[in-house]
Structures are given as structure tokens and as C-alpha cells.
Amino acid sequence: MMTMEGRIHSIETFGTVDGPGIRFVLFMQGCALQCQYCHNPDTWDLKGGRALSVKEMVDEIEPYIVYYRRSKGGLTITGGEPTLQAQFVEEVFRECKKRWNLHTALDSNGFCEPENVAGLIEATDLVLLDLKHIDRDKHIALTAQPNDRMLRFARYLSDIGKKVWIRHVFIPGINDDEEDLLNLGRFIGTLNNVEKLELLPYHTMGIFKWEQMGKAYPGADFRSPTEEESARANELIQQGIAEGKAGRQAPSAIAAGADRAASSFATATTVDINTAAFEGNRANHR
Numbered sequence: 341m342m343t344m345e346g347r348i349h350s351i352e353t354f355g356t357v358d359g360p361g362i363r364f365v366l367f368m369q370g371c372a373l374q375c376q377y378c379h380n381p382d383t384w385d386l387k388g389g390r391a392l393s394v395k396e397m398v399d400e401i402e403p404y405i406v407y408y409r410r411s412k413g414g415l416t417i418t419g420g421e422p423t424l425q426a427q428f429v430e431e432v433f434r435e436c437k438k439r440w441n442l443h444t445a446l447d448s449n450g451f452c453e454p455e456n457v458a459g460l461i462e463a464t465d466l467v468l469l470d471l472k473h474i475d476r477d478k479h480i481a482l483t484a485q486p487n488d489r490m491l492r493f494a495r496y497l498s499d500i501g502k503k504v505w506i507r508h509v510f511i512p513g514i515n516d517d518e519e520d521l522l523n524l525g526r527f528i529g530t531l532n533n534v535e536k537l538e539l540l541p542y543h544t545m546g547i548f549k550w551e552q553m554g555k556a557y558p559g560a561d562f563r564s565p566t567e568e569e570s571a572r573a574n575e576l577i578q579q580g581i582a583e584g585k586a587g588r589q590a591p592s593a594i595a596a597g598a599d600r601a602a603s604s605f606a607t608a609t610t611v612d613i614n615t616a617a618f619e620g621n622r623a624n625h626r
């Protein structure tokens with residue numbers, strides 16, 4: 341298994357915004373979505389990047405282990421979409437657990453089937469789940485795919501009690517509709533496992549990648565939210581979470597078969613507005 345190869349986009353050795361503590365962040369190649377605001381369109385091609393074995397990958401992490409352990413950090417694998425190379429990611433996580441008992445986080449868009457990633461999820465301590473839009477049609481417009489799989493994956497993680505931070509890139513005019521924000525909260529309010537919700541205000545720092553690739557940036561009309569707009573979104577999501585806990589369902593969750601009676605143990609109570617995560621603290625990114 342140590343010789344199994346994965347296709348890697350890049351690594352970051354001192355990540356501070358993708359999970360707790362200081363983290364090694366591994367960006368995998370490949371993504372089946374086409375988010376209009378994507379900051380890494382050069383990760384989309386599953387055949388791009390470079391090939392590394394599990395052993396080579398874990399050896400790259402080793403020199404920095406002391407920092408990750410002291411800061412209660414660990415390893416985050418993101419992309420692209422890491423579940424497209426689930427077996428490789430699982431092996432890297434398992435090896436890091438075996439060698440150093442390292443904390444493992446998977447940053448996923450949730451576009452996967454639970455039966456294909458069960459082993460990977462078992463080796464994962466924390467899932468950072470990116471929910472792009474709660475409305476199915478608007479999700480298709482934004483990412484080129486419907487959100488049914490993402491909602492069902494979120495439900496699966498709740499059912500097995502896997503710890504989750506939900507992340508939501510917030511863009512005025514795209515996902516700031518009152519009912520959508522309430523529905524997002526209502527869905528989250530029916531999950532049992534959400535430790536944190538991070539609202540990531542949109543910004544334009546990723547445009548240069550599209551220019552480098554000679555592609556027109558589809559989000560040319562997008563703008564960053566004001567602090568007031570982010571605060572309003574926060575309030576609406578909180579209100580929705582309270583309604584979800586009280587049993588009110590989001591229509592898209594029902595349509596996707598991801599609805600469920602609210603649990604009295606639902607844990608999502610706070611919304612963090614995390615400007616750093618979407619800006620990407622990428623000083624050590626290579």
C-alpha cells in the first residue's frame with residue numbers, strides 16, 4: 341500500500357485556516373465540480389499535477405511533525421476534491437495515524453457516495469464539508485452539479501456521528517437570499533455532528549489563476565460581502581438552525597432524501613465568519 345500513488349497538486353507546510361492548530365495541507369488533483377469562484381481551477385484535471393507514493397507523501401510530512409503536535413494541529417487533505425482519490429488519501433491518513441497518531445481532516449465538497457469513502461471516513465477525525473448552495477437549481481448554476489449527493493453525504497456523516505465543520509462561501513447576489521440562508525440553517529439544524537459552521541466571505545484573490553490558464557473568470561460579476569451583509573447572513577443561518585432543531589426541514593433536503601427529524605442533540609450553535617480560510621493563508625504553498 342505504501343507504493344500506491346496519488347496525483348498531487350501542491351502542499352502547504354504551515355496551514356492555519358483549514359482545521360485546528362498548525363497543519364500540513366495537501367492539495368489533491370481532480371474535481372468534478374466547476375465552481376464559478378474556484379480558486380484552484382488548475383486542480384480540476386485528475387491527470388494533472390505530479391504523482392507521489394504514500395511513502396513519499398508521508399516522508400514529506402515528517403520534518404514538521406513537532407509543530408503539528410505542539411499546536412494540536414495535524415494533516416488536512418483538500419483539493420480539488422480528495423474523495424476522487426479516496427484510497428490514496430485513506431492510506432496517507434492511516435500511515436500518519438500509525439506513525440504519529442496525527443489528527444486528520446478531510447476538506448471535501450461532498451460530491452461522493454458514502455459506500456465509496458467509508459474506509460477513508462473511518463481514518464478521518466474531522467470533515468470540513470463545503471456546502472456551496474442549499475437550493476438545488478442555484479447549486480447547479482454555481483457548480484455545474486446538483487447538491488443531492490452533498491446533502492446525503494452530510495446526512496451520512498451525521499448518522500455515523502463523524503465530527504464536521506461546515507463551510508459556506510458567501511457571495512452577495514448568489515447565495516444571500518433570505519429563504520436560502522434560512523434553509524441552509526434548517527438543514528444544519530437537523531444534523532447531530534456539526535461542531536462549527538464557517539461562513540467564508542467571497543473575495544477575488546483567485547482570479548489570477550484563471551488568467552494564468554487563459555480562461556475567462558465566470559465570477560467576474562461577483563463581489564465581496566460587507567461586514568453587515570455577513571452579519572445578516574450569520575443571523576439568518578442561526579435562525580434557520582433553531583428552526584431546524586425544532587423540526588422544520590429544508591425543501592432541498594427532502595428532495596434529496598437527506599431530511600430527518602431534528603435531534604435534541606444537534607450541536608451546531610455558533611457561526612464563525614472566517615475571512616482567513618477563503619483568502620487562503622498560502623505563504624508556504626508549493
Ligand code: SF4
Nearest residue numbers: 371373375378420449
Ligand atoms: S469544489 Fe473546490 S476545487 Fe472543485 S470547483 Fe469547487 S472550489 Fe474548485
